[in-house]
Amino acid sequence: MLMGIFSLLAASLYVLLDAVDVALTEAAVGAGVSIILMLGALVLTTSEEKVHDAKHNLLALVVVLITGGALIYGTMDMPNFADPQAPAHQHVAPRYVQDSVDEIGIPNMVTSVLASYRGLDTLGEVLVIFSAGVAVLLLLGAGTYRRRPRPPRKRTK
Amino acid sequence: MEWLGLFNYWVVVVLMMTGFYVVIAQGNLIKKIVGLNIFQTSVFIFYISLSKLEGGTAPIYVEGITAYSNPLPHVLILTAIVVGVALTAVGLALAVRIHEAYGSIEEDEIQAQDEEDARNT
The missing domain is CATH 1.10.287 (Helix Hairpins)
Incomplete structure (x- = not known):
């Protein structure tokens, strides 16, 4: 929820x-x-979660605070939010913005980058999803050694 | 308001550390996965913040507009969201499998059962 x-x-x-x-x-x-x-x-x-007595994990808190401090320190060198001069906007993005409509013919630049310029990424994504699906089926669908037999869980996508 | 320029990144860091703490400190495997999801979303927000451009609009070509936000991070994050859900599915499947084998998804109980097994063999 x-x-x-x-x-x-x-x-x-x-x-x-x-x-x-x-x-x-x-x-x-x-x-x-x-x-x-x-x-x-x-x-x-x-x-239902097992009820723990309220103990705080001090070590985890220290690790998290140190990591967070290091990350905040790292942001100090970053360009300001929405800065047009930021390096991220200088490399290939101008070409996508200016030429993709002529080159691909789709007004939505995200679609043309996704499906055309970086189509191999999408292929990799499909491979990952396929392996994840196979892994879930192997983990849940084998059904040979279970304490309580249950129908295998259907994947929803 | 020069110092507010990095505010988005700080929010991302706070969100990321929240998720990180949940992953480390929670003993419940499902809650660990929820923490991982929070961590993941903070990375997404970070990328989308990077792609935002002052005065730009959504990267859909419209006559007369010249400034668009950067489409490349959007594409990367589209991919990452879907991959993230696939990995959540695998993690949850592992949790279900562990629950079938051990009857528990609490880390310490699983550890105790493992140690007992090691002593008995």
């Missing part, structure tokens, strides 16, 4: 930051599919 709200908020943030395609994907995949997967996993395991 909270994760759904979290995904939805992230999607709204992407809209504000001009990334409409990413927002669509996050809303559909993040708020939709991953919540279903999460609920399915909770049904198959247990939805």
Whole structure:
């Protein structure tokens, strides 16, 4: 439930930051599919957590604070938010913005970069999803050694 | 407001460290995966913040507009979101499998069972 709200908020943030395609994907995949997967996993395991007495993990806190401090220190050298002179906007992005409509013929630049200029990335993504699907089927679908027999979980995508 | 220029990145760092803490400190495997998701989303927000351009619009060609935000990080993050969900699915499947084998998804209980098995053999 909270994760759904979290995904939805992230999607709204992407809209504000001009990334409409990413927002669509996050809303559909993040708020939709991953919540279903999460609920399915909770049904198959247990939805009740073991109650711990309130002990704080001091070591983890120290590690997290040190890492966070280092990251904040790292941001000090970064260009300001939305700075047009930032190096990220100087390399290949101008070419995508200026030429992709003529070269590919699709007004949406994200689509032309995704499907054409960086199509190999998308192929890699498909490979990863395929292996993930095979891994889930191998983990859950074998059904040879289980304490309580259950129907194998259907993958939703 | 010069010092506010990096504010987005600081929010990202705070979010990322929240996820990191959950991954380290939580004993419950499903909650660990939730923490990993938070961590992941912070990276996405970081990339999308990088692609934002002052005065730019969404990267869809419209007559008369010259400033668009950078489409490349958007593409990378589109890929990363989908891959992230696939990995969440694998992680949850592992958690389900562990629950079938050990009857628990609490790290310390699994550890205790493992040690007991090691002593008995």
